[in-house]
Amino acid sequence: MAIYDRIEHVISGSNSELKEIKDVLSSYYNFTTTTDGIIEIEELEGGEKFTGDSYVITLKKQLHLKMQEMLDAQLATITALSTLAETCDSNTHNHIQRIKLYCLTIANYLHTNNYDYDEIDEEFVDNIFYAADLHDIGKISVPHDILRKPSKLTDEEFDTIKKHTVYGAETLQSVLNMHPKNKFVEMGVNIARHHHERYDGTGYPDKLKGTEIPLAARIMALCDLYDALRSERPYKQPLDHTTAKNIILDEMNTQLDPVLVEVFLSCEEEFMRINDALPATA
Ligand SMILES: [Fe+2]
Numbered sequence: 001m002a003i004y005d006r007i008e009h010v011i012s013g014s015n016s017e018l019k020e021i022k023d024v025l026s027s028y029y030n031f032t033t034t035t036d037g038i039i040e041i042e043e044l045e046g047g048e049k050f051t052g053d054s055y056v057i058t059l060k061k062q063l064h065l066k067m068q069e070m071l072d073a074q075l076a077t078i079t080a081l082s083t084l085a086e087t088c089d090s091n092t093h094n095h096i097q098r099i100k101l102y103c104l105t106i107a108n109y110l111h112t113n114n115y116d117y118d119e120i121d122e123e124f125v126d127n128i129f130y131a132a133d134l135h136d137i138g139k140i141s142v143p144h145d146i147l148r149k150p151s152k153l154t155d156e157e158f159d160t161i162k163k164h165t166v167y168g169a170e171t172l173q174s175v176l177n178m179h180p181k182n183k184f185v186e187m188g189v190n191i192a193r194h195h196h197e198r199y200d201g202t203g204y205p206d207k208l209k210g211t212e213i214p215l216a217a218r219i220m221a222l223c224d225l226y227d228a229l230r231s232e233r234p235y236k237q238p239l240d241h242t243t244a245k246n247i248i249l250d251e252m253n254t255q256l257d258p259v260l261v262e263v264f265l266s267c268e269e270e271f272m273r274i275n276d277a278l279p280a281t282a
């Protein structure tokens with residue numbers, strides 16, 4: 001059984017699963033039973049003694065802590081990988097940090113204002129904050145000289161760049177195959193593959209149209225566009241908020257989901273605040 005499944009199983013269990021808890025924890029702690037039947041647990045900071053229910057409660061607390069530690073390590077790994085992908089590109093400083101906050105802002109607005117989307121719940125809002133990191137992870141597999149080319153790309157070079165969506169999604173799909181119930185990885189696949197689809201069906205790689213495009217990818221498309229407009233590129237100066245907003249309004253129903261453009265208008269102060277707080281220059 002995978003470690004997560006084991007921990008999940010144990011945490012939802014009862015006293016009868018004491019042995020299993022002990023087995024799980026034995027990778028992390030030393031267990032010894034004294035002559036009077038007290039179980040001693042030794043960890044890095046020394047030993048503690050527990051009996052009966054308090055023993056189970058303490059083990060559960062420790063399991064939660066261990067799970068949190070593992071999650072933190074996983075999230076740090078994701079951030080490291082996405083930062084690596086970011087350095088391959090001509091994206092500006094803080095791009096990923098801004099993008100994830102923009103996505104969180106939109107998703108949170110949809111959730112708190114009870115928009116009628118099946119996908120939206122608290123878990124969706126939590127997940128998009130981290131899954132946003134993964135949107136361009138496939139750029140690691142695209143030749144860097146093409147990604148950083150300051151002059152106009154040839155059609156062939158542009159086709160090569162477009163493949164970052166497929167490369168990223170395929171990599172994450174292999175993780176999803178191992179953890180098919182993991183909503184976070186599933187969202188990562190959707191965002192990586194579909195963040196360049198357009199609402200009118202003329203995007204890539206699959207030419208999905210309207211709500212065929214997963215919601216998280218539709219949110220990312222809007223946030224990525226706003227950030228690109230507000231950032232300097234080798235071929236353009238950064239635009240001010242109002243100019244960027246007008247371009248987003250022009251893209252309603254063509255590139256962007258009209259409902260999300262409305263949400264963006266409701267949250268525009270927050271977008272400005274994020275852009276000012278995390279500047280595009282180091
Ligand atoms: Fe992309």
Ligand SMILES: [Fe+2]
Binds near residue numbers: 095
């Ligand atoms: Fe991006």
